[in-house]
């Protein structure tokens with residue numbers, strides 16, 4: 001093997017290892033995600049669920065909130081609410097006010113979207129979706145109103161290995 005071949009082979013192995021670390025399925029994360037995923041039924045599953053028509057939602061949500069929560073839109077990174085918020089408090093659904101995420105679980109993901117390692121609980125946040133493309137991606141939905149919040153991935157930090165990547169315009173923040 002020439003020096004050049006050796007270098008190229010080495011780079012290939014390193015790149016493959018990095019790719020596996022960044023995008024490979026994480027068993028711990030998959031186990032954690034199962035806690036937020038219900039295979040039967042569709043959200044909202046809470047007894048106090050909120051059901052409204054599109055016209056009713058349009059009356060109480062602004063255009064940015066409606067686009068995310070009711071049309072499953074995605075805000076442009078660093079343009080929504082809360083991505084850079086570091087205050088202690090609780091993040092609530094902007095549509096139905098259910099508490100969804102705690103500031104203690106928030107971390108700086110570098111994505112420009114508010115990111116959390118966990119949600120308050122399955123009664124609050126519901127993951128819909130499946131594994132695919134060699135990594136896990138599920139839609140995250142409010143379990144009271146069915147509003148779209150963002151997605152969850154299995155490339156997050158400890159302790160869960162999950163990264164709830166949430167549109168800030170779907171959230172209200174209540175300072176502790």
Ligand code: FE
Nearest residue numbers: 093096142145
């Ligand atoms: Fe909600």
